Amino acid sequence: MNNVSLYDPRFGLRVSNDLFFRNDPFELLDSFFGMDPFENVGLRAPAIDVRENDKAYLIEAELPGLSEKDVKLEVKDSVLTLKVEKKSPESGEKTGDENKDEKWIRKERAEFSFTRSFSLPDNADEEAIEARFKDGILMIALPKKPEKAPRQVQVKVA
Secondary structure, three states: OOOOEEEEOOOOEEEEHHHHOOOOHHHHHHHHHHOOHHHOHHHHOOOEEEEEOOOEEEEEEEOOOOOHHHEEEEEEOOEEEEEEEEOOHHHOOOOOOOOOOOOOOOOOOOOEEEEEEEEOOOOEOHHHOEEEEEOOEEEEEEEEOOOOOOOOOOOOOO
16 A cells, blocks of 8 residues: 555645555644745646637636736647746846845745646637736637538438
């Protein structure tokens, strides 16, 4: 049973069995409270809502602290892929707030990236997808293709 691992979504990491099945309960507490959830970039996945109306499918993603330059959308083989990459100031992107006399005491905002993919329904018009970014919310509209009216076929006498 030592080779079984658990996934803890609160911390976005795999936790080995021996962490939970220890003889000393204080060792378990020390291990649990010693974890720093802010060190894990897995916590940066956005909240995404998907809804539908008569004319379109609508996707909204909460992306606070990001700009439209950090967001890329791609459609290929009926799959819409949302890619986000945020660089930290140390990696080359300057925010204008840096002061050479300052030093970090704690830094919880780190660079991160994530990808989410959505399978598009058959009636989504891939050529007419629109995306807007405002106030940290990415809004994607996937218009529906117009339904084809049934065609009457004339029956001929042979």
